[in-house]
Amino acid sequence: MAATSSEPQLITLRFPNLVRVAGETIEVHIDFNVPLARKDGIENLRFEVRGVIKTQIYRQYGQVGIVHKETVPLFSSVDSLWTPESPDTGSDVVSFPFRFKLPDDLPPSFYCWEGTIRYSLEVVGERPGKLHRNRRARKIFSVTPAASQSQLLTKESLRQGWTGPWKETKHEEKIRHGIWGEYSHVYATLSIPDLPSLPIATPIPYSFQIVTETKTVDHSDHPDDKHGHPLFPAPPTLSTDLTQVLRRKIECRVRERKTLHQEKKRENFDLQKNRRLAEKDQKALDTDTVQTESVACTEAVEAVVDEPEWIPKDHKSRGIWRRSVRFTSTITLPFAPTLSSETIDWRYILQFVVPFPGLKNDLKLEIPLDLGPGLACPPPPTGAPGSSSHTYADVLPAGPAPSMLDLPPAYWGEEGHDWDDDKKS
CATH class of the missing domain: 2.60.40.640 (Immunoglobulin-like)
Incomplete structure (x- = not known):
């Protein structure tokens, strides 16, 4: 039976759907229900963010067709957020305001069948055993280079x-x-x-x-x-x-x-x-x-x-x-x-x-x-390292960031992303 909106959620991932700028320090808010996690047998909660370039070319060799593929990693980060041994906060729901900085030289998000540039983040609740499916929350986002x-x-x-x-x-x-x-x-x-x-x-x-x-x-x-x-x-x-x-x-x-x-x-x-x-x-x-x-x-x-x-x-x-x-x-x-x-x-x-x-x-x-590019790299959020430094984003008002680039629905689908694949299930 599907859970209703009033039922407690195991993992809630809050990440506004905006175009992100290379070099930007961005925040992700993760809410994690500890009692549900213990009941579900989760032994580790980890956060992953990554960007990749993937290309594929189809070639026909006689009666056999082969798709040649290549992947170029742009960046990857994996952090553990919680284990059963983590200190008890006294609250059923633990919040993780996670920050990470995008590399300065990222290329823009892009999609066609032959080539894609993708960015995604994922929160994974690991459950031991081959027959136990991991729990996860995912988000796909778009990136544009920073304007000088x-x-x-x-x-x-x-x-x-x-x-x-x-x-x-x-x-x-x-x-x-x-x-x-x-x-x-x-x-x-x-x-x-x-x-x-x-x-x-x-x-x-x-x-x-x-x-x-x-x-x-x-x-x-x-x-x-x-x-x-x-x-x-x-x-x-x-x-x-x-x-x-x-x-x-x-x-x-x-x-x-x-x-x-x-x-x-x-x-x-x-x-x-x-x-x-x-x-x-x-x-x-x-x-x-x-x-x-x-x-x-x-x-x-x-x-x-x-x-x-x-x-x-x-x-x-x-x-x-x-x-x-x-x-x-x-x-x-x-x-x-x-x-x-x-x-x-x-x-x-x-x-x-x-x-x-x-x-x-x-x-x-x-x-x-x-x-x-047409967007400045925003200054780091208040309280983040470097937030007091002066950046060129202060020179001109950057204006509101667009909510979307021209990306087809296939970019936002889950196929083709390097997700945690739940033990190949």
Whole structure:
């Protein structure tokens, strides 16, 4: 029969579901019911915390398929909390406010089938004998690297309105409506802050300009046709006509073997859809469950459409029409910072697609994005060693830590973690 919430619990593990920062000193509160433990035959209560990188690659050898695996330990700590010989506190429930410091150089939490970076903690009540199952309480948590002082200053500059230099990426194509005739030209320019890396979970401003030039036409051929058939190629004037895609390219290695994997983080300018997904994520957090879908949130998009410009060519009656539209907005990326490690790497590519009528006429512009951490390492809790020291977290307000990174449900499941396996049962 399942225990009700009013029945006493043997082990209660209290650990808020927040993103943790590498180098952070964090607290875990463990409540342990001693009378229940003695009755249950528990002889040792231990606390374990660990982080690992796991990669796996499938290879087919004739009729045999083999999954090659490799595990790289990041850190591990095991501490004994209680034995039957521990002093009697006079209370049925003993509380252990346990503290531990995460290593400073931890990589971010991550999950795909070929590679994972996981962090977990576990409280185990050991029961002797092969037929006696151990008792345990478990918690999975996520980690992000700590932002440096310069990264925090950059993040604050972006929040207040970017006034620094911009980096432009340009692309152009020759397209035509049919298979014969003169080509038209289309141009795209993407402008983003000129930074070595962009902080995650921070609105990043950008500008995306599209310029089109018709083939040579008569001046009387006005670009805005009365019958709703503008001269080819007409630039899109609605943000919903564009497609915005973020891709993550992943390379996993198991010794001499490696595999490439690509994830598509589908994005677009559908603001109502993005808001619905954001509300869904927030509702999931409010009910203490993991999010099932996360998107890079695009804020309100502003469009400025220029008047068509006539550019004469050989003589005044012949020339081209140039049209231009510029979209400006911000995008927030809640994904794990870019990583290169011993057995797993990933990087990001942001792509804009501008559709035009005709076969293979879509204009695609893409740029690599290096994502950096966006959270400061909090100072140690009051009373912990080093709590009186000054850290760079005091330079700028770090703001509330996000409750979740973009991690799939499989990350939060119990499969694949290096749990105490209850004597292989």
